[in-house]
C-alpha cells in the first residue's frame with residue numbers, strides 16, 4: 001500500500017472528514033458511506049477507463065470465491081474454456097467443475113508453467129459460455145502483455161480474466177474483456193474487498209443455486225449493497241484510487257504513469273537477474289510478469305543465507321512460493337523504484353561475497 005494512503009487512513013480513523021465518526025462506525029446505508037462508495041466506484045471507473053456498458057461491483061469472497069461465483073453466474077451449466085498458465089488458473093479450472101463443464105483449451109503445465117502456448121494454438125470450444133484466463137499468475141510470474149482477441153481466434157465467448165495481482169498496474173483493453181475480477185489485497189487495499197467489472201449483457205443468467213448475495217444481477221441492482229459491503233476495504237481502496245489518479249510520469253497520469261514506473265522497476269530487476277551468474281528466472285521473456293518476479297539461486301544451498309541477509313538489509317517477504325521455490329519479489333504499484341534498487345544492490349553484493 002502507498003504510505004501516503006496508510007497515513008490518510010490513520011488520520012481519519014476516528015473522525016472521517018469532520019463527521020464525528022470513523023468509517024468503521026458508520027452505517028453502510030448512511031449518506032457518509034454512500035458518498036464513499038459512489039466516489040470509489042466513479043474513481044475506479046475513471047482510473048481503469050471502464051466503459052459505461054460495464055458495471056463495477058464491490059463484493060466479498062476473494063479471487064477464490066470468484067472461481068465459484070463466475071461459473072454460477074456466467075456458465076449456464078455449459079462448457080467453459082480454461083487457459084491454464086499457472087497455479088491460479090489451475091485452481092479456477094478445478095473449481096468450475098462443480099458448476100459447469102470445464103474444458104482445458106490450453107495448458108503450460110508441461111513447461112513447468114514457464115511458457116504459454118500461442119493463442120492460435122488454443123483448442124477453444126465452439127460454444128463455450130466464456131473463456132477464463134489469469135492475466136497475471138502471481139506465483140509463477142507469468143503475465144499476458146496483451147489480452148487475446150477471442151473473436152479473431154474464432155470464439156464468440158466473452159473473456160473472463162482474473163486480474164487480482166496486477167489490477168491498476170497497466171491499462172485494460174475492455175474491448176477484449178467480458179468480466180474481470182480481482183481481490184483488492186495485492187495492488188489496491190486491505191484484504192476483504194473483491195472487485196468485479198462485468199459487461200451489462202452478462203448479468204441475469206445465474207444458475208438457480210447461485211446464492212443471492214453472489215448473484216451479479218442482484219448485487220448490481222442494489223449498488224453493491226444487497227448485503228453489508230466491506231466498508232473499510234472500500235474506503236481504503238477509494239483512497240488508493242485517488243492516489244493513483246494523482247500520479248504523474250511526464251505527460252502521463254494514473255494507470256499509464258504507473259505502467260511506466262512498473263516497466264522501469266521490472267526492467268531493472270530482470271536485467272540484474274539476467275546479467276548475473278547466480279540468479280535465474282525461468283519464465284519465457286515474452287511472458288515475464290512486471291509484478292511478480294520469481295528467481296532461483298543456481299546454488300540452492302544458499303537460499304537461507306540469501307533470505308537472512310535480505311532481512312538484515314530490511315528486504316522482507318522474498319521467499320518464493322513453495323510450489324516454485326527460490327525467491328519471489330512482488331513489486332506491486334506501491335513499491336517505489338528505490339525499493340527495487342535496494343534489492344538489486346543487495347543481490348549484487350550477495351553474489352560478490354559468495355562468488
Ligand SMILES: *Cc1c(COP(=O)(O)O)cnc(C)c1O
Pocket residue numbers: 061062063064065088134136137138162163164165183186
Ligand atoms: C491472490 C490471488 C488470488 C486469491 O484470492 P483470495 O482473495 O485469496 O481468494 C486469486 N487469483 C490470483 C491471481 C491471485 O494472485
